[in-house]
Amino acid sequence: MPFADDVRAGLTARPKTLPPKYFYDELGSALFEAICLLPEYYLTRAETEILSTRADEILAHVEPRRLVELGSGTAVKTRYLIEAGLRRNRTLDYSAIDISATVLESTAKALQAQYPGLTVRSFAGEYYEGMRMLQAAQGPSPDVRTLALFLGSNIGNFDPPEALRFLSAIRRVCAPGDALLLGTDLKKDRAVLEAAYDDSIGLTAAFDLNILARINRELGGAFDLRKFRHRATYDERAGRVEMHLESLVDQVVPIRALPLDVAFAAGETIHTESSYKFSRDDVRRLASDAGFTLEHVWTDAGERFACNLLRCA
Ligand code: AVI
Numbered sequence: 001m002p003f004a005d006d007v008r009a010g011l012t013a014r015p016k017t018l019p020p021k022y023f024y025d026e027l028g029s030a031l032f033e034a035i036c037l038l039p040e041y042y043l044t045r046a047e048t049e050i051l052s053t054r055a056d057e058i059l060a061h062v063e064p065r066r067l068v069e070l071g072s073g074t075a076v077k078t079r080y081l082i083e084a085g086l087r088r089n090r091t092l093d094y095s096a097i098d099i100s101a102t103v104l105e106s107t108a109k110a111l112q113a114q115y116p117g118l119t120v121r122s123f124a125g126e127y128y129e130g131m132r133m134l135q136a137a138q139g140p141s142p143d144v145r146t147l148a149l150f151l152g153s154n155i156g157n158f159d160p161p162e163a164l165r166f167l168s169a170i171r172r173v174c175a176p177g178d179a180l181l182l183g184t185d186l187k188k189d190r191a192v193l194e195a196a197y198d199d200s201i202g203l204t205a206a207f208d209l210n211i212l213a214r215i216n217r218e219l220g221g222a223f224d225l226r227k228f229r230h231r232a233t234y235d236e237r238a239g240r241v242e243m244h245l246e247s248l249v250d251q252v253v254p255i256r257a258l259p260l261d262v263a264f265a266a267g268e269t270i271h272t273e274s275s276y277k278f279s280r281d282d283v284r285r286l287a288s289d290a291g292f293t294l295e296h297v298w299t300d301a302g303e304r305f306a307c308n309l310l311r312c313a
Contacts, residue, residue: 006259007215008198011255011262011270017213019168020157020273021126024099025214032206038203040195042152044077046305047183051077051151051171054193054298054307059294068134070127070170075107077112078149081181086117095121097130102309103238108289114147133172148174148239153305156240156276160286164277167310174312177187182308184206184278185299186299189246190234195273197232205230208243208272220256227251231269240276255273284307 003022010017024032036044039310051058059081069078075096085092094111098104101124108120123133148170155163197204207228215221232246241251247264254261278286280297283306287294292310299306 001125004098004219007085007255008258008292009196010259011081011260015125016262017268018270022100022211022214023207023273025210028207028210028214029100029201032241034059035199035203035207036124038196038199040199041204042192042196042304044303045303046300047307048077048080048296049300050305051080055080056087058181058298058309059084059088059147060308062145062147063088064145064179065089065091066095066144067092068095068097069149069151070097070130071150071152072098072105073100073113073152077151079111081147081149082115082118083110086115089117091117091119093119093121093144095123095134097123097125097127097134099124099126102188112258113278124269127166131169131173143211146174146178148180153183153185153275156184156185156278157273158276159274160276163286164289167292170223171291171312176312178312179295180310182283182287182310184283184306184308185275186304186306187239187277187279187282188304190236191279192231192304193241195232198230202230204232205244208245211272212245214284215255219258222254222256223255224251226263229301231250233285238274239278239282240274242271243273243275244271276307282305 006019035041096104104122104124108122111118123130160168209225212223213223216223227246227248228245231246232241234241243249246269249266252261284294287310292304293313294308295307295311296309
């Protein structure tokens with residue numbers, strides 16, 4: 001079972017880690033949606049501002065007949081691009097790849113009902129698996145100009161080698177002329193970044209701690225959540241916000257299903273997430289290493305977030 005194996009590997013490593021993809025069970029996904037409404041978490045609002053004001057311009061650059069979205073979720077922001085696509089042409093294809101089959105299904109139904117000219121296809125799986133399924137279903141189609149979407153600063157949760165591997169995999173399935181719209185959070189003031197990941201009503205702390213609660217629920221763990229606290233710090237040199245869960249006391253936590261006893265010293269942490277921030281040059285370098293050209297960058301009025309158009313050379 002991948003969750004059990006990853007928890008064992010992460011909690012026996014030094015320093016201890018847990019993969020952030022396990023935040024998103026039903027409760028964690030609801031907490032993340034709530035985080036997007038927080039005053040401190042500006043990322044979603046800034047990206048929405050860009051897409052709601054620039055969608056026609058973005059579509060005019062690429063002239064796609066198909067959108068392919070990785071990690072589509074409820075596709076709230078995508079609607080701006082879909083509507084712009086349907087303003088240009090009466091029909092448009094939309095392929096959505098997401099880990100959650102239930103969210104995919106309800107989103108596909110809603111989109112199909114709302115936009116009669118839109119053909120929706122859904123692929124449930126992790127990103128790479130979804131890309132493989134999409135390719136098997138649709139094959140390489142150089143005649144159907146495609147705009148791939150990877151929004152929401154999701155690229156920021158990959159370490160640099162993984163980000164490069166991921167973009168290179170997208171590049172391999174792109175035909176010349178296709179493009180990728182990549183949402184990235186911009187490097188900025190430490191105080192703004194740290195507040196975004198450690199908000200004043202404690203939602204992000206609950207989101208972080210929920211990964212321990214999930215281990216309790218699904219693997220028979222005995223974590224006492226009151227004996228851990230959430231921490232978020234910006235490492236300026238690495239250009240990333242790190243989230244950690246810090247043990248407040250010396251303790252041993254049994255996890256029945258593994259079975260494993262995990263010892264913590266007071267002050268020891270589990271690194272649960274990195275959220276990389278990008279300058280324009282960082283994006284240009286990453287794009288070119290992956291075989292794309294950075295063609296255009298749109299930012300919000302506050303210059304907090306960027307939507308980058310990467311063209312398949
Ligand atoms: C999903 N991802 C882009 C979010 C981020 O900003 O790194 C996850 C998140 N973690 C804490 N708050 C939001």
